[in-house]
Amino acid sequence: MRQSPLCGLAILVPGLMAIAMAAASAPTAQPHGANALHAVAALPDDDAAEALPGGNATTRESYDTPNAFSHPSHGIGLEGEAKFKVGNGVFRKLWVSAPSSTKSSDGLGPLFNSRSCQSCHLKDGRGHPPPANRPDATAESMVLRLSIPPQNDEHRRLLAERRVNTIDEPTYGEQLQNMAVRGLDNEGHMHITYDEVPVTLKDGTQVSLRRPTYRVEALKAGPLHADTMLSPRVAPQMIGIGLLEAIPDAQILAHADPNDSDGDGISGRVNEVWSAQRKDVAIGRFGWKAGKATVADQTASAFAGDMGLSTHLDPRNAGDCTAQQPICQNAPHGARERDGGVEVGAKLFDHVVFYAQNVAVPLRRNMDDPQVRRGKAVFHALGCQSCHVPSFVTGDVDGQPHLSRQRIWPYTDLLLHDMGEGLADNRPEGVADGREWRTAPLWGIGLTQMVSGHTLLLHDGRARSIEEAILWHGGEAQNARDGYAALAREDRDALVRFVEAL
Numbered sequence: 001m002r003q004s005p006l007c008g009l010a011i012l013v014p015g016l017m018a019i020a021m022a023a024a025s026a027p028t029a030q031p032h033g034a035n036a037l038h039a040v041a042a043l044p045d046d047d048a049a050e051a052l053p054g055g056n057a058t059t060r061e062s063y064d065t066p067n068a069f070s071h072p073s074h075g076i077g078l079e080g081e082a083k084f085k086v087g088n089g090v091f092r093k094l095w096v097s098a099p100s101s102t103k104s105s106d107g108l109g110p111l112f113n114s115r116s117c118q119s120c121h122l123k124d125g126r127g128h129p130p131p132a133n134r135p136d137a138t139a140e141s142m143v144l145r146l147s148i149p150p151q152n153d154e155h156r157r158l159l160a161e162r163r164v165n166t167i168d169e170p171t172y173g174e175q176l177q178n179m180a181v182r183g184l185d186n187e188g189h190m191h192i193t194y195d196e197v198p199v200t201l202k203d204g205t206q207v208s209l210r211r212p213t214y215r216v217e218a219l220k221a222g223p224l225h226a227d228t229m230l231s232p233r234v235a236p237q238m239i240g241i242g243l244l245e246a247i248p249d250a251q252i253l254a255h256a257d258p259n260d261s262d263g264d265g266i267s268g269r270v271n272e273v274w275s276a277q278r279k280d281v282a283i284g285r286f287g288w289k290a291g292k293a294t295v296a297d298q299t300a301s302a303f304a305g306d307m308g309l310s311t312h313l314d315p316r317n318a319g320d321c322t323a324q325q326p327i328c329q330n331a332p333h334g335a336r337e338r339d340g341g342v343e344v345g346a347k348l349f350d351h352v353v354f355y356a357q358n359v360a361v362p363l364r365r366n367m368d369d370p371q372v373r374r375g376k377a378v379f380h381a382l383g384c385q386s387c388h389v390p391s392f393v394t395g396d397v398d399g400q401p402h403l404s405r406q407r408i409w410p411y412t413d414l415l416l417h418d419m420g421e422g423l424a425d426n427r428p429e430g431v432a433d434g435r436e437w438r439t440a441p442l443w444g445i446g447l448t449q450m451v452s453g454h455t456l457l458l459h460d461g462r463a464r465s466i467e468e469a470i471l472w473h474g475g476e477a478q479n480a481r482d483g484y485a486a487l488a489r490e491d492r493d494a495l496v497r498f499v500e501a502l
Helices: 005-012 014-025 034-042 077-092 153-160 241-245 249-253 295-307 346-357 370-382 445-452 466-471 475-486 489-501
Strands: 142-147 189-200 206-217 229-234 272-275 280-283 416-418 436-438
Touching (some): 077 346, 206 229, 206 466, 241 295, 241 346, 295 346, 370 475, 370 489, 445 489, 466 475, 466 489
Antiparallel strands (some): 272 280
């Protein structure tokens, strides 16, 4: 398995992470100036293929608008486009509490973080943390995950059999819900403070990094368990996840090297998680720690945890409410027999999953820019591609030929890597330990400002730029991070420019 400190950053700031991780895997001296440009000659000339990072499914629609991430897969067909639009409607729907006259939209909560999928993934883009030092601020596109160490043999059995990834905090469940339906109290609020950490690069350039501290305030149901572990997570961008799901397991496993057998300092490994859809253990691909195996698994988890809505894959009509919250457990819900006893019936659920699978990857940008080409050489010289693997070929996707057998360029290996103490949340999830994160895909990262209105990266949005994200890399990515810090400014700028063009 290849682990890299940059990988952790990749979670927070995918672009920076990639750079740092790559550097970590390349112990050789870092080239710059003419040497970096010379390295281009050693790279495979894949620019023509990379112009369509999502293969033929890449959208040809404009990428210079805030809707750059909201187009359907190219080649989806008229029937597929109609299904995509219905799914988009459900994705954007504002759910209401039960009982309601709007029977197809009730069942929200009783506790929740958001009223719609779109509220977290605005324009299918990346979320952001709430303002610092504002305990009353709503964290709608960022959640705080909660768990405790196993307390008994049953907990240990469930974890060993991969039936669960974590043991929920006994009173508040898997995540803190900061909103509630009328008549109920929310659970509490996340409070964030930042310390500025100065970093000096080799050429004397000063960079300031934000180190966050998290705590929970105004808890309504008593204190948290004494051993509670917290992990903040911003909503990731939606593009290309159907293509990532279509990568055959064998291709992912081919990049795993859990024991660092090749001695390159990178030791990525797969997360092994229970798939409610497949009813078996599978390779985790989605979430900051690869905690979900399929798009359907991820979708059901979001409906339940973020909005308190039940589906056939997660039929809890009370959402994330625990046995310690009887008022929440007994609150009205929107489940109906015609929908199989859940609040989001199978047909609506399937349309949302199809929509999520087909939010298209936009075209590459500025590929002929000399600075971008220089940055590509630096990226490879630092070894960033060791974790941010450029390319895969998808397998066959039942009923979706437009996603099948496509050469794609996501710049991720979907593996877990040790990103170092700086990015550690110290909260295990499945196989992942408290320092490990999944390598975040880099495609589309340069459009974050356009789509989401900010440039915040990494799993908790602490990095305000690609450069900050890179400098947060540690662990397996430490060498790559240090290599970046030692570069001349022209090569640092070129590397960032390349990542922005992905």
